[in-house]
Amino acid sequence: MKKFVQLLCAALLGTGLIAAAQAAEPAPLPATSIYRIPPLTLVDQDGHSFSFASLVGTPRLLGMFYASCQMACPIEIETIKQIERAVAKAGGKSIPVVLVSFDPAHDDVAALRKAAVQHGVSAPEFLLTRAMTGDIGMLGGVLGISWRPLPGGGFQHNVVVALLDREGRIIATDPANGRIAPAFVAAIVREERATR
């Protein structure tokens, strides 16, 4: 009987310790941080995998795409590059870009690598990624991106590229449709400077 009680006490104590350990979290993210979405693990065009939440700490451009996209996504990538050039011209430093595929079924690492070569982008400044685990729909929702598979293949979708601050709050968005919005470029320059 005594042993049983001892075991019970040990179990209770153990539970208490684990609970205490979980309670000691890192500094909480702001309420509107995009990193609050349920956990996502991503893998990039070079096969490196990482958690979405680990992107916190630096301002970034974040958007979505799919590798076999013929029109809107190439325009999106091209426009992002133009925006980065405009940022450099304005005296700022370019910030890292992450695009997440909403076609994980087809966009394996090989497809991501092929797309990266096609568009002339490379890690770590410009990541083309797919989700390995987690719900990319939540990511689309917070970015305001919606997609629907078309019967013949491909997707009906819109494009939004978001400027995130270092804590993951969306500062500004851009439709990345070929036109450079000076306000968006200015926001990037400001944010990058503020976090140097």
Next chain:
Amino acid sequence: MKRILATAITLALGYAALASNVHASPLPAGWACTPAICGAPEGKPIVEQLLPPPEVPARITRHYPAKVIVNLEAREVVGTLADGVKYDFYTFNGTVPGPMIRVRVGDTVEIRLKNAHSDHMPHNIDLHAVMGTGGGAADSIVIPGHEGAFEFKALHAGFFVYHCAMAPAAVHIANGMYGAIMVEPAEGLPKVDKEFYVMQGEFYTPGAYMQPGLQPLDMKKLLDEQPTYVVFNGRVGSLTGDHALHAREGQTVRFFFANGGPNLTSSFHMIGGIWNTVWPWGGSNEDHNVQTISVPPGGAVIADMKLVVPGTFMLVDHAAVRMFNKGALGQLVVSGPEQPMLYRALWNRPFPPASAMPPAATSAH
């Protein structure tokens, strides 16, 4: 040679005469923006005092452009369509039509639109006075519990319809979601004694005319453009009996009359009267001595009448069935002394029948 010259001169004069008739009515001064009229807003922003129909906001007496703020709320309500008959209306500010807005040409108008929390549908507003995408509809879409706003410059004077343009617009309009806005010319319209605001609209219900109960929209009748009700200000009897309009003999009354539709053109007429002055289409042209005027859906008219005899005058859509069987009837009760020199009854009595033989033919030529 002389003959050719004469012909040429005749032709030239004829053409000039014809050309001058083609542009018979230039735009009167004050009906469109000029730098003098349409400068930046002056003074403090004015919050428009909105009144329920048939009331009209006070005429504008200022002589400078202002910022005017208009607070509208989209509200889906169950209301009375006729005695014993209820209907699910879509409204601006709870009334059909929505309140009449009155601004001056050159004003900067800020439209603020809320959508009531209890609503089920998104709504927006398209004002025909606006030069801009959708008449404002693109930038005023609000879901229930949300509010939106946009601003426009009133470039043209006139009397214009506004309505909800949210898809499916035919349904929103058929449910009563319309109103009107008067953009006064710079010097205002001529002053009259009384002004009234009336809008015609049709309603399509599965139940027959006056069948009691809560009636929803009947889609088939709407598509077939076969309304059950054609009414003024959203209900049968809105302007009759206790709700009749009143004026005094000798006064000049003005009707700001518009047609929300959705489908039918109104043949606007006052039984027992002649419109002394109308602004057809709600535009800048003036016409006089008009009996009946067409007001298309999404259109309007301003109509003035000097009341010279007493009596009850009927405001109608002269498409007869609509006034007798569908409710398109209002009353203007004019009090005052009889004017036998202008109108008097003579007799009403039996007369003997004609004899069995036809009258003899008289020589004619």
Next chain:
Amino acid sequence: MLRTLTGLLMLLAALVPWPARADAAAARFVTVPGGHFVSSLLDGTRTVTVRVAPFAMMEEPVTEAQFAAFVRQHPGWQRGRIAPLFAGSNYLAGWLTPTDPGDAQAARRPVTAVSWFAARAYCDSLHAELPSWHQWEYAAAASSSSRDARANMIRRNAILAALMRATGQRPGLIGQRPANVYGLRDLNRLIWEWVSDYGAMFPDVNGDVGSAGSGSVLRLCGGAALAFRDPSDYALAERVAALSMLAPADSSPFVGFRCVRNLGDAP
């Protein structure tokens, strides 16, 4: 000894979370057979024929009682605690407390004023998802006697009339009408229901989803007539207009949801 043991057991009991209240009945899913289906929404001007794979759909919309049980078990989705990223100020606005709808008929009332994120999280907790617009449309096309009753004008008019009659009121109760041929209830006349691809219903490449003022002019007035195969299906137009104007964080008092499982997913 016994007292110590009892005390320890009581302490243990206090730490264990109790299961949800018994009035939140488990959701039932029915299998909807697959088939080909012509969508009521056009792609530009082209008709869209969709191949719908068989799927399982919740018989009825999610109820207030079911959603209350969910937020009790997942406090991060309660009103007041939910991240602003996932819902605005109208989230569950009508509820008495963050965990209590305050409705005597909560077991039969569809939950509304829930954002797209919250609806997804609920479905996720059941290892399910929100239906796509095509899945929803396919399921809702069926009446109690036919798999595709959309061309039936009397039925179409009745649906519109029912929606009009609900003007200004809170949603009615689930289960008042017969189920359709698949065994699904209350798809057409009760509430608007979230779909997973709410934002992709009108072709609007490069637009920002769900913000007033942006977006396709197809959403306006006459333009919308172009987007529907049959523009006179007003009940459908009202539903599509209502859904396509929502942003995922919006909670609307007339918008609820139900979940689907794509067959082949683990239950």
